[in-house]
Amino acid sequence: MWKPVTLAACLAAPLAAGAQSTEDTRLPEDAWRTEFIGRYAVEGACEDDARTWLLNESQVRFGSEWCTALGKLTWEEDGLAVPMSECRDGAVEADDRRLVFYQAEDGLTVDTGEQTLALTDCGSSY
Numbered sequence: 001m002w003k004p005v006t007l008a009a010c011l012a013a014p015l016a017a018g019a020q021s022t023e024d025t026r027l028p029e030d031a032w033r034t035e036f037i038g039r040y041a042v043e044g045a046c047e048d049d050a051r052t053w054l055l056n057e058s059q060v061r062f063g064s065e066w067c068t069a070l071g072k073l074t075w076e077e078d079g080l081a082v083p084m085s086e087c088r089d090g091a092v093e094a095d096d097r098r099l100v101f102y103q104a105e106d107g108l109t110v111d112t113g114e115q116t117l118a119l120t121d122c123g124s125s126y
Helices: 007-016 031-036
Strands: 038-042 052-055 060-062 065-070 074-076 079-089 092-094 097-104 107-111 116-121
Touching (some): 031 079
Antiparallel strands (some): 038 052, 038 116, 052 060, 060 065, 065 079, 074 079
16 A cells, blocks of 8 residues: 655655765755745744744845855755755844754744754744
């Protein structure tokens, strides 16, 4: 009997087989949209703009910071690595950054390189 396979299992298979090429870990075009895009908040604080994260097709916003240029999205171990540039904090230019997002039971976990944050899914409206 055929059973549906999760996206994570499909994408993890080449990594488990030892594939090292970045082309082998290239994110399918629709996975960012179907698996990660949405509105999230640190500690479930969905009503607090300073603690919300907005992920969409062309940018990532977190609090007063946002980056409007997303680089090549790739899988890294169990997470989705997202390089970002053209970043701002309010009206001030900010450094480029790279975040790694991991799917979690009630949202996402994000590794900023400095800290790891648990993000609760705030629903599809944003």
